[in-house]
Each structure stands twice: as structure tokens, then as C-alpha cells.
Amino acid sequence: MSVERQILTGPTVRPLEHRERIDWHDHAVHQLIHPLSGVLRVSTARGSWVVPPNRAVWLPAGVPHAHQANGPTEMRSLIFEVAVRNEPTVLVVGPLLREVIRTLSEDPDLTAEHRHHLEQVALHQLRRAEALPLLLPAPADPRLVQLCDLLATDPADERSLRELGRQVGASERTLSRLFRAETGFTFPQWRAQLRLHHALHLLAAGRPVTRVAVDCGFRSPSAFIEAFRTVFGSTPGRYRDG
Structure with missing residues (x-):
């Protein structure tokens, strides 16, 4: 398995077509992946998770992973310097966390202070979010x-x-x-x-x-x-x- 190191510097929005795949890669930062629509299959060496729109997957820094979309999918991604989980985990995404992810990933006019506050809200929600045994x-x-x-x-x-x-x-x-x-x-x-x-x-x-x-x-x-x-x-x- 060839793993590419991808550099993430901030939130991303990536539309994926049905069955479109992102091959094996990892990041130097912690990542939260959330399909705002569609369904993602997220794979690591341990196995795979199916992630629907009311779920997100937490991926610690350095963990090789790959994605595949099922149906047209809009993938949102946030990065964090602080870890909230020590291993890949599927988490429940409630209405507040969903809106924070949406705002952080698509609003280019956020001030640095506003972005920082929203990131703190996201971290708080992620620490409280229910982890699901979907591996x-x-x-x-x-x-x-x-x-x-x-x-x-x-x-x-x-x-x-x-x-x-x-x-x-x-x-x-x-x-x-x-x-x-x-x-x-x-x-x-x-x-x-x-x-x-x-x-x-x-x-x-x-x-x-x-x-x-x-x-x-x-x-x-x-x-x-x-x-x-x-x-x-x-x-x-x-x-x-x-």
C-alpha cells in the first residue's frame, strides 16, 4: 500500500461523484471528515466505516486512510492541532456540530477570532459526541x-x-x-x-x-x-x- 502525505492547512469542501475514490494518504494534523450529503466509506488498515450525513469520522494524525463515495457526496473536512480521540472513531453529529462544520468549511469571511471560537465549540461538541461501533x-x-x-x-x-x-x-x-x-x-x-x-x-x-x-x-x-x-x-x- 502506497501512502501519500497530504498537506492540509484549513477546512476543505470536496464534492465527490458516485464511487469516486481518494486513495491512501495521511496528514500531519488531526482530521474530522463529515459528509454533508451522500455516504462515505472510510478505510484504514483496521477496516472500514460507512459514514452517513449524521455521522463524522475522527482520524488522528498519521493514520493512513482512503475514501470512497456512495452516491454524489459533499465531503467536509476540518483540521485540529488537539486530539479528541486516540484512534479512528465514528461520531454522532448533532445539529449544532453540523452547522459549525458547515460554517467553518464554507464561510471565507470569518475573522480569525470568530473561527477560533467556532473551532472551540467544535472541539467541545466532539468531546461530548457519542462514539459508534461501526467498524x-x-x-x-x-x-x-x-x-x-x-x-x-x-x-x-x-x-x-x-x-x-x-x-x-x-x-x-x-x-x-x-x-x-x-x-x-x-x-x-x-x-x-x-x-x-x-x-x-x-x-x-x-x-x-x-x-x-x-x-x-x-x-x-x-x-x-x-x-x-x-x-x-x-x-x-x-x-x-x-
Whole structure:
């Protein structure tokens, strides 16, 4: 993996087209990335996060990362000299923080004093913001990588770990152990997280909730709605429409 050091000197606004990718890079400063619209997939060596408009991802200085847009996306970025988190973290963005990010990133007429005060408000909000366990860990073992790629291609694949193991050349017991060791998740937990990540992309494209439930492999729309509400604090329909 080739990592480019990008120099950030202030807030940025970057429109991204559907599936447009920003390749691996890092920064010497701490960065907050927030999609004002659209959905971003943010990847680090640990795995990937799906970041919708009511979320942001905190990236500490020196952490290599890459982005990919799902749907037309407007990416806002702020930089900070002070760290509020020690590792990449997805945070809830409330109305106040959202407006501060918007103002800092798009208003060129802010005085230095006004900008400083807004940055202090942003830091205060970030320290209080709820952190969400939305990481989809990336394994390293070639057999797990192959298995995870199969499921990423078709999250609705219902095959058991034993059946998938036959295709990748490993036993169910071996794969189960590797999942825990390399991702910190059991196989069912990892697959559930993958399906929710995929659901965010489909909802961002305007798909009906019942169709998303089927395409992501949930046993029923009600099961999908409950799983989505538990993780994201909103029903999928409200998320899609908002």
C-alpha cells in the first residue's frame, strides 16, 4: 500500500461523484471528515466505516486512510492541532456540530477570532459526541479475505461458515477461530455488520426498505428495521428520507 502525505492547512469542501475514490494518504494534523450529503466509506488498515450525513469520522494524525463515495457526496473536512480521540472513531453529529462544520468549511469571511471560537465549540461538541461501533474489521488471513470478499459481493448469501469454508479451503473451526482473532467479532457478528454497512449504501440510493432488507439478507423487514434502529438510532425509512 502506497501512502501519500497530504498537506492540509484549513477546512476543505470536496464534492465527490458516485464511487469516486481518494486513495491512501495521511496528514500531519488531526482530521474530522463529515459528509454533508451522500455516504462515505472510510478505510484504514483496521477496516472500514460507512459514514452517513449524521455521522463524522475522527482520524488522528498519521493514520493512513482512503475514501470512497456512495452516491454524489459533499465531503467536509476540518483540521485540529488537539486530539479528541486516540484512534479512528465514528461520531454522532448533532445539529449544532453540523452547522459549525458547515460554517467553518464554507464561510471565507470569518475573522480569525470568530473561527477560533467556532473551532472551540467544535472541539467541545466532539468531546461530548457519542462514539459508534461501526467498524467493519478487515482480516489479513488469505482465506478470510476470500470469504469476506464473497460476502461483500453478495451480503444476502445465506451459506453457513462450514459451507463457505469448503469454497475457501478451511474448516469451520479454523475460520471461526480466525474471525475472533483477526476481527474481534464472531462470524455472525461480522456478517451482521457487513449487512448493515451495505444497507446504508442502498438506502442512500433511495431503495425501498423492504427491498433493502431482502438484498442484505435479513430474514424479514421487521428484523432489518430492528437491527438498523439498534445500531443507528433511527428506522431505515427515516434515515433514507432524512
